[in-house]
């Protein structure tokens with residue numbers, strides 16, 4: 001697969017809805033340990049709403065598609081992750097307006113722009129035990145063609161999500177727990193890793 005087009009983007013988002021449906025209980029268990037236990041249900045609800053919204057539609061370009069994803073997540077996910085994931089996809093939609101194909105380097109730039117929006121909204125820094133910890137190394141790992149770049153991103157995100165366990169949470173509800181947040185993986189870093197693993201799966205060709 002050479003370029004990331006509307007058809008790959010649609011496949012990614014639909015597959016993500018299925019993955020989040022399957023992994024909702026696990027994500028909520030992670031959130032129950034250091035938050036309020038709703039992250040899996042929230043992400044599942046959001047992506048199933050996105051899938052429904054996109055069903056039977058043919059977005060004009062990547063910008064239009066990701067704008068729809070962002071708007072829908074913003075209005076359905078709720079919690080702290082709604083605005084963060086919504087803003088992430090909205091930023092990608094804004095940057096991608098009118099574009100119908102991205103090579104691997106452009107996809108990496110889009111994900112970096114989305115990360116920039118998350119950082120701006122959430123004010124999280126690397127090591128705060130958030131989704132930023134997974135997304136930052138993932139975007140930096142993206143080299144080579146689309147299959148290689150997305151596989152590297154997925155691998156980096158998963159490793160980083162696992163590596164959030166020993167960290168002290170400094171953002172969000174988990175930060176109220178202080179030292180007790182140590183020893184649990186961050187649920188947002190995990191949902192991010194799931195999305196990037198699904199992206200890699202979609203792009204492996």
Ligand SMILES: [Mg+2]
Pocket residue numbers: 031035036037038039079
């Ligand atoms: Mg929660």
